Amino acid sequence: MNVLFFGSLVLYFAAAVLQFIGTLFKKDKVARIAWLVFLASLAAQTAYLLVRGVTARRLPLSNQFEFATAFAWGIALMLLIVRLRLKADWLSVAVMPMVFLVLSYAALQPREVTELMPALRSAWFGFHIGAAVFSYSAFIIAGCVGLRYLIVSKKGSADELKLHQMDYLSYRMIALGFLLLTITILSGALWAEQAWSAFWTWDPKEVWALITWIIYAVYLHLRLRGKRQGTAMAWYAMIAVPVVLFTFAGVNTIMPGLHSYG
Amino acid sequence: MKKLWRFLRSMRFGILLLLLIALCSVLGSVIPQGKEIAWYAQTYQQVHGWILLLGLNRVFQSWYFIALLVLLCLNLSLCSLLRIRRVVREGKGEIEQAAAWPIQTPLTAEEAERVREHLRAIRSREETVNGVSVWHKNRIGRYGSFITHLSILLVVIFGALALYLPRVTDRSCMPGESLTMEDGTEIYVDAFAIEDESGTLDYNSWIRLTLPDGRESGLKQIKVNYPLSFGNYKIYQQTYGTAGSITVNNLDTGGTDTFSLTDTVFLSADGRDGVWFDALYPGYIESEDGSVTLITSSSGHYTDPVYHITLAAQGEYTPVLAFPGESLTVGNWRYDFNDPVEYPGLRIKYTPGAVNLLLLLSFLLMIAGLYITFFLVPVLVKLDETGCTVGGPKPEGLRMEIELLTRKETDT
Numbered sequence: 264m265n266v267l268f269f270g271s272l273v274l275y276f277a278a279a280v281l282q283f284i285g286t287l288f289k290k291d292k293v294a295r296i297a298w299l300v301f302l303a304s305l306a307a308q309t310a311y312l313l314v315r316g317v318t319a320r321r322l323p324l325s326n327q328f329e330f331a332t333a334f335a336w337g338i339a340l341m342l343l344i345v346r347l348r349l350k351a352d353w354l355s356v357a358v359m360p361m362v363f364l365v366l367s368y369a370a371l372q373p374r375e376v377t378e379l380m381p382a383l384r385s386a387w388f389g390f391h392i393g394a395a396v397f398s399y400s401a402f403i404i405a406g407c408v409g410l411r412y413l414i415v416s417k418k419g420s421a422d423e424l425k426l427h428q429m430d431y432l433s434y435r436m437i438a439l440g441f442l443l444l445t446i447t448i449l450s451g452a453l454w455a456e457q458a459w460s461a462f463w464t465w466d467p468k469e470v471w472a473l474i475t476w477i478i479y480a481v482y483l484h485l486r487l488r489g490k491r492q493g494t495a496m497a498w499y500a501m502i503a504v505p506v507v508l509f510t511f512a513g514v515n516t517i518m519p520g521l522h523s524y525g
Numbered sequence: 526m527k528k529l530w531r532f533l534r535s536m537r538f539g540i541l542l543l544l545l546i547a548l549c550s551v552l553g554s555v556i557p558q559g560k561e562i563a564w565y566a567q568t569y570q571q572v573h574g575w576i577l578l579l580g581l582n583r584v585f586q587s588w589y590f591i592a593l594l595v596l597l598c599l600n601l602s603l604c605s606l607l608r609i610r611r612v613v614r615e616g617k618g619e620i621e622q623a624a625a626w627p628i629q630t631p632l633t634a635e636e637a638e639r640v641r642e643h644l645r646a647i648r649s650r651e652e653t654v655n656g657v658s659v660w661h662k663n664r665i666g667r668y669g670s671f672i673t674h675l676s677i678l679l680v681v682i683f684g685a686l687a688l689y690l691p692r693v694t695d696r697s698c699m700p701g702e703s704l705t706m707e708d709g710t711e712i713y714v715d716a717f718a719i720e721d722e723s724g725t726l727d728y729n730s731w732i733r734l735t736l737p738d739g740r741e742s743g744l745k746q747i748k749v750n751y752p753l754s755f756g757n758y759k760i761y762q763q764t765y766g767t768a769g770s771i772t773v774n775n776l777d778t779g780g781t782d783t784f785s786l787t788d789t790v791f792l793s794a795d796g797r798d799g800v801w802f803d804a805l806y807p808g809y810i811e812s813e814d815g816s817v818t819l820i821t822s823s824s825g826h827y828t829d830p831v832y833h834i835t836l837a838a839q840g841e842y843t844p845v846l847a848f849p850g851e852s853l854t855v856g857n858w859r860y861d862f863n864d865p866v867e868y869p870g871l872r873i874k875y876t877p878g879a880v881n882l883l884l885l886l887s888f889l890l891m892i893a894g895l896y897i898t899f900f901l902v903p904v905l906v907k908l909d910e911t912g913c914t915v916g917g918p919k920p921e922g923l924r925m926e927i928e929l930l931t932r933k934e935t936d937t
């Protein structure tokens with residue numbers, strides 16, 4: 264099983280490096296190989312998650328390691344979908360390293376398969392955490408698109424339509440992430456009421472989910488104001504990423520609370 | 526005055542409020558909340574005075590945080606209620622108006638065909654007004670942000686009610702006994718188990734609720750994540766405890782009585798001779814010299830329970846350890862030490878009215894509102910052989926798609 268995990272980690276790294284070289288030196292062939300390596304890695308990671316889920320007989324989402332692995336998988340899957348649907352090849356160079364980084368974080372966590380603690384045995388479990396995985400993934404993709412936007416727009420020779428496309432994609436990913444984060448927070452509230460009797464307890468994880476939610480609500484409103492402000496919004500989408508990562512990993516590590524599982 | 530009014534209902538004020546709420550939240554998560562004053566004094570030394578003065582030890586209950594929420598509700602109501610009239614007005618007759626738009630993007634006949642195909646592919650409907658074709662879909666999309674804002678308002682209001690209205694009490698109850706609430710509701714605990722079949726810790730109670738009007742829930746199993754909901758009550762399996770059980774026998778009459786004991790108590794007929802129950806310990810360690818060390822805490826079953834009692838006889842008090850199965854006789858009374866009894870700690874939540882249901886509906890409305898906003902984006906296009914105009918409340922995406930489509934045309 265470990266072979267699949269570390270195999271995918273190494274392959275993601277290789278894909279990110281190849282993609283970087285391909286983009287920097289405009290070598291299409293290298294970039295194409297990077298994509299194939301990336302697909303192989305995604306397949307290995309998917310297999311890993313499946314095997315782990317079947318072995319544990321539950322969704323592999325229950326501790327920091329599993330959640331981080333699923334998070335990296337979510338980002339990779341979204342990259343696959345967006346790239347295929349929009350033919351947005353330019354996205355890979357920014358997103359692939361992010362997949363690798365998140366999976367590296369997972370690799371640093373304890374990996375043993377543990378029994379699901381009773382508090383997590385609930386129909387809400389997959390729903391709440393699944394929505395969180397894809398919400399965070401969408402925000403990460405939006406941030407990566409923002410980064411790409413800033414790099415491309417610096418070049419001067421930037422194609423206005425392409426920039427607009429990036430700005431719009433970043434916005435759409437944030438819209439998707441926002442809907443999913445809302446679902447995460449609301450399902451979390453319903454679950455908390457089932458498990459602990461109160462919908463909301465101002466637990467640090469809840470508070471940081473709310474902060475993240477507000478930050479993206481502000482993004483959505485700023486973007487509504489009149490003419491397009493691509494560069495500012497790209498910066499915004501990028502700067503919001505650390506907040507998402509903190510909500511995901513930082514809170515559990517440095518702020519004890521009800522969500523400090525595993 | 527007018528300026529102030531305009532500011533109060535502006536999006537800028539809304540954003541400011543949201544950011545201030547976020548700022549308070551950051552402080553409320555960085556500074557641990559609701560601790561003893563001494564704890565802040567020790568942890569934050571010089572600045573603890575500021576923390577207490579600004580209420581940063583209870584940010585989320587502070588007057589300014591609540592004021593921010595109230596202002597947000599006010600701002601949201603003003604900005605969405607005042608806008609909705611215009612949104613509805615603009616929605617009415619928008620197709621007829623679109624037919625009269627001037628053409629903004631000139632297209633060749635071939636490009637126009639491409640655009641038409643695209644509009645068909647995304648399933649928009651064609652309507653002909655005065656001989657002009659207008660394509661549209663997702664007209665409900667324009668109400669998405671109104672629905673979203675309305676739902677936020679409802680979530681804040683019903684959320685506050687759902688947090689502050691319920692009466693929550695934590696009570697223990699021995700299996701086979703009942704609790705009676707103030708309103709006459711009765712909660713009967715039939716049984717309690719600490720472990721599941723495989724021996725892992727999993728606390729389960731079997732309870733029955735009887736409402737004052739006589740309605741009964743039937744015997745239901747509760748455990749973490751699966752409370753019993755009945756009437757306005759919700760009963761949670763919260764904690765558990767282990768009680769001593771002593772049967773007192775009157776050797777003269779043969780009468781017996783069994784007591785479940787958690788606190789120190791004196792079991793005596795005359796108030797002079799009898800048994801003081803001090804505590805029940807989960808286990809003990811016996812060392813080689815025969816001395817016994819009591820284990821004071823454990824999770825799960827008590828493996829080797831020990832009763833710590835004081836025997837009172839004729840004015841003399843003797844501390845004694847007793848084990849389940851043993852008996853002691855004082856005068857005409859025999860005290861049998863039984864196996865301990867495990868009992869649940871229940872959390873009993875009473876929520877008046879339909880607050881929870883209304884909150885749930887607001888949640889669903891919020892998700893529907895966001896879905897409509899983001900995924901039912903309105904399409905409104907006037908298209909003829911000379912060109913097209915994309916309008917409606919959210920034209921950005923479609924304008925870009927059409928630009929991409931027609932550019933491909935010129936590229937190839």
Ligand code: HEM
Pocket residue numbers: 480483484487534535536537538539540543597600601604605667670671673674677895898
């Ligand atoms: C509490 C958090 C809030 C959330 C989650 C929220 C959410 C949204 C969303 C999702 C949209 C649609 C954005 C888009 O189409 O890209 C929107 C639009 C808008 N929001 Fe908010 N909003 C909030 C608070 C406010 C406040 C306080 C105001 C104050 C005036 C406001 C004013 C507006 C306006 C004017 C629009 C544009 C309306 C339209 O497109 O029809 N929002 N909001």
